[in-house]
Amino acid sequence: MDSNNTGRTSHSSTAYILGLPNELLSFIFTFLFHSTDAYVSIGRDDTNTTERTILVQPILVMRWVCNRFRQVASRHTIWLDGAYSDLNALFAIGSRYSFQRIEMKQDYMAVLLNDNELCSILRQKSAWRFTTSGTFLAVTGRQPSLVSGARTVSFEDSDMKLLAVMGNLNAFSSLRDLSICFKLDMNVKIHCFLDLDIITRGCPLLEDIYLAKFEHFGGSLAPLQHVQTLSIHARQAEYVDDICYLIPLLPLASAQCFTRLLFWAPMNLEGHMTPTANPLEPFTQLSSLNFDECHSKIYDFVAEAKFSLCDLTIKSYGDIDADGPESMAFLRMLSSPSLKYVKKLTFQDLCTSFEASHIYVMANLEHLEHLEIDAILKQDSWFLLAGGGRLRCLSAYWRDFGAAKHSANNLEAFKSKVKNFGGFSRVVDRKVGWSASNHSLSFFVE
Numbered sequence: 001m002d003s004n005n006t007g008r009t010s011h012s013s014t015a016y017i018l019g020l021p022n023e024l025l026s027f028i029f030t031f032l033f034h035s036t037d038a039y040v041s042i043g044r045d046d047t048n049t050t051e052r053t054i055l056v057q058p059i060l061v062m063r064w065v066c067n068r069f070r071q072v073a074s075r076h077t078i079w080l081d082g083a084y085s086d087l088n089a090l091f092a093i094g095s096r097y098s099f100q101r102i103e104m105k106q107d108y109m110a111v112l113l114n115d116n117e118l119c120s121i122l123r124q125k126s127a128w129r130f131t132t133s134g135t136f137l138a139v140t141g142r143q144p145s146l147v148s149g150a151r152t153v154s155f156e157d158s159d160m161k162l163l164a165v166m167g168n169l170n171a172f173s174s175l176r177d178l179s180i181c182f183k184l185d186m187n188v189k190i191h192c193f194l195d196l197d198i199i200t201r202g203c204p205l206l207e208d209i210y211l212a213k214f215e216h217f218g219g220s221l222a223p224l225q226h227v228q229t230l231s232i233h234a235r236q237a238e239y240v241d242d243i244c245y246l247i248p249l250l251p252l253a254s255a256q257c258f259t260r261l262l263f264w265a266p267m268n269l270e271g272h273m274t275p276t277a278n279p280l281e282p283f284t285q286l287s288s289l290n291f292d293e294c295h296s297k298i299y300d301f302v303a304e305a306k307f308s309l310c311d312l313t314i315k316s317y318g319d320i321d322a323d324g325p326e327s328m329a330f331l332r333m334l335s336s337p338s339l340k341y342v343k344k345l346t347f348q349d350l351c352t353s354f355e356a357s358h359i360y361v362m363a364n365l366e367h368l369e370h371l372e373i374d375a376i377l378k379q380d381s382w383f384l385l386a387g388g389g390r391l392r393c394l395s396a397y398w399r400d401f402g403a404a405k406h407s408a409n410n411l412e413a414f415k416s417k418v419k420n421f422g423g424f425s426r427v428v429d430r431k432v433g434w435s436a437s438n439h440s441l442s443f444f445v446e
Helices: 002-012 022-033 058-065 067-074 106-113 116-122 133-140 160-171 196-202 296-304 325-335 356-363 379-386 404-418
Strands: 040-044 053-056 091-094 099-101 127-130 152-158 177-182 193-195 208-212 216-218 229-233 260-264 288-291 311-315 344-348 370-377 393-398 440-444
Touching: 022 058, 022 067, 040 058, 053 058, 058 067, 067 116, 106 116, 106 133, 127 133, 133 160, 160 193, 160 196, 193 196, 196 216, 296 325, 325 356, 356 379, 370 379, 379 393
Parallel strands: 127 152, 152 177, 177 208, 193 216, 208 229, 229 260, 260 288, 288 311, 311 344, 344 370, 370 393
Antiparallel strands: 040 053, 053 091, 091 099, 393 440
């Protein structure tokens, strides 16, 4: 009897969960780790006068339980998940239901990065995300490197301090995809100066670049040889003192592989571009172009370029149909060889209706399949566009649709007329296509 009691006592001295194999224990942990918003409170924030709680994600709590839990949590493949691309996100402050991310204390970060088992997993990460300069410095300074094999890195809503440590980008020796977006604070007058030469020297293999919310820049992306996609989003015009030249932003050495350009940047074209310089001319392989400048020079750049676009988007706050050079330049662009084989045209944030000449040219684009016009079209223009041979999607505002009470009858009349044209085999409403309040219609072929 004593022996039986001794046996039970001995058996119960070890938690059942510790008797599980590591594979099963890791599987159980997965259910905890996949909820990245399930923070656990570890105490009060003593650095602030208000009562706030320091929160950490469950994966850190599991590491603190015991040595075995630490090993299993450190080796878990969840570290390779995109939700764990930013180590700083492991910490937050607030409550379980309302929290904000904070910069991880350096002693906590040091413990993580001194764990060789965890670092062996982190070296397998293909993507990293940084929101603070402290985390970026700690991760890129770890030797041997944690990031030499990473192909993607993004700085999302990053603090301005990152500008001073951007030189550490050279630690990402295999980097292909770079995204930089700075945090804007309208109460702090700090000019965001981006050094393009640091990017060029540190990341020569880049293929996809996204740069946003900067005010000034220096250097050039021209030496990069492998860029396929470039997206530029500068700050809004009212906050920009001096957006410089367009040409240094373009990867000239990538002319033979560069296929997509998105350029949303307020700039003084008259002051920074000479009439004879076409920055788009070298990029013969460009197939997708998206820009927000309603300016005759931009339209002529596209018209005179030697590429053949498949997709063109123009986001403008001006009047395309206004009298003056913009209207004629816009017509030259639509009629140019650069748009001969275009399949998708999108015109956003336009103030007024298109001119008849513009509609006529678009209706005769033989390969156009998708047309979205954020402007008013007359009834005759709708019918003209719908009669194209390949058009499968047409979206615009209807000027002559009449009062809301007549909308149903007008809609059916439009459908019956459109069916008489060869462009649509079947016309149906998009879910949010018809709005009686703003007289907007959208049709597509199913």
